[in-house]
Amino acid sequence: MIITVASFKGGVGKTTTAIHLAAFLQGQAKTLLIDADPNRSAQGWANRGELPFAVMDEWQAQAAPYQHVVIDTQARPTPDDLSALANTCDLLVLPTMPDILSLDALVLTIEYLQAIRTHHYRILITSIPPKPSRAGQEVKTLLKEANIPVFETGIRRFAAFQKAAMAGIPVYAVKDPRAEAGWQDYEAVGQEILQLMPNLRANGLS
Numbered sequence: 001m002i003i004t005v006a007s008f009k010g011g012v013g014k015t016t017t018a019i020h021l022a023a024f025l026q027g028q029a030k031t032l033l034i035d036a037d038p039n040r041s042a043q044g045w046a047n048r049g050e051l052p053f054a055v056m057d058e059w060q061a062q063a064a065p066y067q068h069v070v071i072d073t074q075a076r077p078t079p080d081d082l083s084a085l086a087n088t089c090d091l092l093v094l095p096t097m098p099d100i101l102s103l104d105a106l107v108l109t110i111e112y113l114q115a116i117r118t119h120h121y122r123i124l125i126t127s128i129p130p131k132p133s134r135a136g137q138e139v140k141t142l143l144k145e146a147n148i149p150v151f152e153t154g155i156r157r158f159a160a161f162q163k164a165a166m167a168g169i170p171v172y173a174v175k176d177p178r179a180e181a182g183w184q185d186y187e188a189v190g191q192e193i194l195q196l197m198p199n200l201r202a203n204g205l206s
């Protein structure tokens with residue numbers, strides 16, 4: 001399975017998502033993370049510490065012997081880039097933060113994907129602020145009402161994710177009281193992806 005993580009806006013959690021989906025999939029089968037962002041943030045993460053899966057740039061990458069491939073991409077792809085990315089993966093994961101600027105960028109992305117008739121994408125709401133904020137739930141409801149596919153699970157905002165990036169490890173290996181909660185969020189998203197998997201290649205998602 002090939003999962004591509006993309007967004008028109010920068011800093012929405014693409015690299016964090018790519019790293020943790022690759023960590024989850026590696027628990028199922030051999031997984032490769034392709035860092036296709038010229039900033040090489042995922043490779044930097046890997047170089048600072050240790051990750052349980054292989055990370056390569058788009059030049060080094062080889063499909064064999066990997067069962068799953070996760071591709072991290074740079075922010076602000078051109079529409080042509082986005083359509084190429086959409087055409088070469090089984091699932092396009094579009095992270096967004098639950099704030100108005102991120103949502104504006106997301107609307108543009110979705111309008112474009114609908115124009116090119118791409119159905120195999122899911123929105124992932126990331127960096128959800130803690131209660132009493134209801135931003136995460138509100139954005140999810142809004143997207144669902146607009147019939148836009150969104151993961152049931154959102155990723156909560158935890159400092160443990162920043163510590164993980166700094167230390168070059170997955171969040172579950174960070175010494176932080178919320179490290180386990182952060183990992184559980186990505187595990188739940190991984191489970192949702194596994195459930196979608198049988199439908200991905202054959203039918204496309206709707």
Ligand SMILES: Nc1ncnc2c1ncn2[C@@H]1O[C@H](COP(=O)(O)OP(=O)(O)OP(=O)(O)O)[C@@H](O)[C@H]1O
Binds near residue numbers: 041
């Ligand atoms: N769930 C989260 N909780 C707290 N901080 C987070 C979370 N997800 C991401 N971050 C932080 O937000 C910042 C941006 O995340 P990340 O680098 O994953 O985004 P990106 O979309 O890959 O950015 P870019 O467009 O620059 O490649 C980082 O500092 C990261 O540690």
Ligand SMILES: [Mg+2]
Binds near residue numbers: 041
């Ligand atoms: Mg990134």
